[in-house]
Amino acid sequence: MSSRRRRIYEGKAKILYEGPEPGTIVQYFKDDATAFNNQKKGTITGKGVINNRISEYLMTRLNEIGVPTHFIRRLNMREQLVRQVEIIPLEVVVRNVAAGSLAQRFGIPEGQALPRSILEFYYKNDQLGDPMVTEEHITAFGWATPQDIDDIVALALRVNDFLSGLFLGIGIKLIDFKIEFGRLYEEEMVRVVLADEISPDSCRLWDLKTNEKMDKDRFRRDLGKVEEAYQEVARRLGILLDPGAGDHRGPATVQ
Numbered sequence: 001m002s003s004r005r006r007r008i009y010e011g012k013a014k015i016l017y018e019g020p021e022p023g024t025i026v027q028y029f030k031d032d033a034t035a036f037n038n039q040k041k042g043t044i045t046g047k048g049v050i051n052n053r054i055s056e057y058l059m060t061r062l063n064e065i066g067v068p069t070h071f072i073r074r075l076n077m078r079e080q081l082v083r084q085v086e087i088i089p090l091e092v093v094v095r096n097v098a099a100g101s102l103a104q105r106f107g108i109p110e111g112q113a114l115p116r117s118i119l120e121f122y123y124k125n126d127q128l129g130d131p132m133v134t135e136e137h138i139t140a141f142g143w144a145t146p147q148d149i150d151d152i153v154a155l156a157l158r159v160n161d162f163l164s165g166l167f168l169g170i171g172i173k174l175i176d177f178k179i180e181f182g183r184l185y186e187e188e189m190v191r192v193v194l195a196d197e198i199s200p201d202s203c204r205l206w207d208l209k210t211n212e213k214m215d216k217d218r219f220r221r222d223l224g225k226v227e228e229a230y231q232e233v234a235r236r237l238g239i240l241l242d243p244g245a246g247d248h249r250g251p252a253t254v255q
């Protein structure tokens with residue numbers, strides 16, 4: 001842990017520290033897990049290590065196809081260096097298959113394929129329980145401009161297409177996911193870039209053959225084998241470590 005660095009923010013799943021250069025921050029991935037707007041709390045042993053790796057991998061692949069992200073490099077087992085951005089206070093959700101709140105709200109069975117991908121916005125505000133909002137609310141309240149929203153929608157759909165294919169290739173269905181964007185100021189320019197993380201905490205991932213859940217729903221719904229599911233996602237992505245190894249077994253498990 002980095003007690004020398006100045007802590008900027010502690011969230012539910014990550015801690016942000018001041019980075020080594022101006023305009024950078026260090027994201028430290030914790031094992032803490034929360035669900036239902038903080039009502040359910042727990043820990044998933046080794047989750048931080050796996051999510052650090054998975055998010056590194058997915059952000060890197062997205063960068064390669066030209067999706068701008070905040071990611072710079074992974075520093076160690078639990079930390080990555082990222083560009084500090086001004087977070088746009090929206091949770092952007094893309095759905096391919098009905099699950100979670102969408103299935104609930106419209107009475108659709110979980111697992112029903114959607115006729116087209118659905119994009120939703122939620123206002124990032126824990127006190128309000130992250131309420132769903134429309135573009136009207138977003139522009140009226142000044143959270144993002146119409147141009148920002150255009151950029152966000154285009155990027156979110158590209159992320160969805162790319163990740164859907166990537167996961168399909170390893171026998172996983174990308175049911176839905178949540179991403180965050182931020183404004184990056186550089187050379188008198190502002191760009192919207194992908195920020196935060198992409199991991200089994202923020203995606204619904206189902207095994208292609210068995211429909212077994214391989215994501216945070218295992219924690220939300222007390223399905224057990226949570227760490228194992230996260231490990232399996234990492235293993236299929238080809239980025240693991242020994243199966244079953246936590247981050248406490250020494251340096252042999254790194255790389």
Ligand SMILES: Nc1ncnc2c1ncn2[C@@H]1O[C@H](COP(=O)(O)OP(=O)(O)OP(=O)(O)O)[C@@H](O)[C@H]1O
Pocket residue numbers: 009010011012013014015016025070082083084085086087124125126180182195196197
């Ligand atoms: N590149 C970045 N620059 C600045 N802030 C970032 C960046 N990437 C992610 N963040 C923010 O850092 C925090 C990450 O911590 P964590 O995911 O634990 O938060 P959280 O508990 O989910 O809280 P929140 O409701 O604020 O997202 C989030 O608030 C996220 O918006």
Ligand SMILES: [Mg+2]
Pocket residue numbers: 011012013
């Ligand atoms: Mg978060």
